[in-house]
Amino acid sequence: MDQKKPARPRLIDVAKLAGVGTATVDRVLNERGNVSEEVRLKVIEAARSVGLRRQLPPSYRPRIRINLILARPDLPLLEKMAAEFRSLAKSIDRRVGLQITTLVDERPESIATALKVTDCDAVIVYAQNNSIIRDAIAELELRDIPVVTIISDLHDSKRLAYAGTDHYASGRTAGYFIGQMRPQRGHVAVLCNHLGFESHARRIAGLRDYLGEHAPHLSISHIIEGADDRVRSRALLSAAFEEDPKILAVYNVGAANLGVRAALKAIDPSDLPLFVGHELTVHTTRLLREGLMTLAIDQNPRLQAQFAFDILLDHFGFESIPIKRPYVSDVPIILYGPENIPPS
Numbered sequence: 001m002d003q004k005k006p007a008r009p010r011l012i013d014v015a016k017l018a019g020v021g022t023a024t025v026d027r028v029l030n031e032r033g034n035v036s037e038e039v040r041l042k043v044i045e046a047a048r049s050v051g052l053r054r055q056l057p058p059s060y061r062p063r064i065r066i067n068l069i070l071a072r073p074d075l076p077l078l079e080k081m082a083a084e085f086r087s088l089a090k091s092i093d094r095r096v097g098l099q100i101t102t103l104v105d106e107r108p109e110s111i112a113t114a115l116k117v118t119d120c121d122a123v124i125v126y127a128q129n130n131s132i133i134r135d136a137i138a139e140l141e142l143r144d145i146p147v148v149t150i151i152s153d154l155h156d157s158k159r160l161a162y163a164g165t166d167h168y169a170s171g172r173t174a175g176y177f178i179g180q181m182r183p184q185r186g187h188v189a190v191l192c193n194h195l196g197f198e199s200h201a202r203r204i205a206g207l208r209d210y211l212g213e214h215a216p217h218l219s220i221s222h223i224i225e226g227a228d229d230r231v232r233s234r235a236l237l238s239a240a241f242e243e244d245p246k247i248l249a250v251y252n253v254g255a256a257n258l259g260v261r262a263a264l265k266a267i268d269p270s271d272l273p274l275f276v277g278h279e280l281t282v283h284t285t286r287l288l289r290e291g292l293m294t295l296a297i298d299q300n301p302r303l304q305a306q307f308a309f310d311i312l313l314d315h316f317g318f319e320s321i322p323i324k325r326p327y328v329s330d331v332p333i334i335l336y337g338p339e340n341i342p343p344s
Contacts, residue, residue: 009050018046044317064316065097066309067120071106071127075228075255076281077301078126081150084305085124092309093318108196112136118145122312124163126151128196133157146315148308151299152199160315161327163308165299167199170333171206171253174276177295178207178249179215181274186248187221189240189273193228193254203253203278221247226256233259238266241273249274257283257293264292280336288338298334307331 028043089098108130115136134157146160153162192200222240226233233256280298287293314323
């Protein structure tokens with residue numbers, strides 16, 4: 001028996017939910033005036049809740065300011081992310097403003113302070129999953145200031161949504177290529193910034209699970225927290241190479257790719273470990289061209305920035321781009337090797 005299609009939402013459905021008459025709904029949605037601001041907002045929210053998707057009248061769109069908080073903007077990924085947000089901000093609704101707050105360090109205390117003192121209407125932030133930061137986000141929620149996380153999620157916080165890639169899948173993808181390209185028994189050295197970053201922890205978990213399930217001839221021998229510092233990362237990775245001659249691959253889940261390059265350059269070229277890393281930057285492009293890096297797993301900064309904006313525009317009633325609730329990020333990763341690097 002054919003199932004009936006769900007009925008399309010009607011004005012009467014909006015009226016019932018908003019607790020007003022259909023005439024009031026008609027006046028609000030068609031800008032006929034003579035309705036209080038409180039009632040107008042109630043009707044608009046009711047229309048959105050029942051699925052009456054339509055372009056809101058411009059006069060009902062609030063002016064909002066979005067605060068993008070980025071620590072260590074000198075890192076290639078963060079620099080690229082800031083550039084994507086600036087570029088996209090020029091093309092979205094003129095009633096939306098973007099303010100970028102950059103921090104010289106990524107300490108939880110620094111990021112939590114930046115969150116707490118914001119005077120914007122919404123925040124987009126990249127941060128490690130730390131109780132101090134989660135508390136700051138909870139304070140913003142009480143002030144009706146939504147927070148969207150990018151790059152790395154804080155899934156157990158009061159954030160509105162996450163805009164980014166599936167890092168566990170990225171780690172499994174790295175495991176697949178490492179397992180296929182290193183069939184002999186040996187070890188994998190992992191370099192990260194700090195395991196407090198959920199993105200890094202998830203990538204390592206993905207790698208470990210894939211190797212355990214499909215490439216048991218390989219195992220993780222070292223997890224090095226290099227703080228995304230090239231000097232520290234080089235020193236710790238070089239020490240790992242000296243300690244363990246069975247390291248067949250390096251998986252860098254964070255930045256400091258130049259530190260990996262320096263460590264690899266000190267090894268006999270005939271005995272180089274496989275190198276898989278993240279993000280297509282000027283540095284990884286050079287590494288791919290040199291043959292030192294085999295694969296760069298890029299997390300698509302532009303689509304992350306676009307989805308973060310889309311979430312907040314929808315949250316505040318800008319309905320020019322349909323987006324489903326609850327907000328679930330589906331930003332895809334892109335794999336780059338020496339043969340598909342975009343032209344400079």
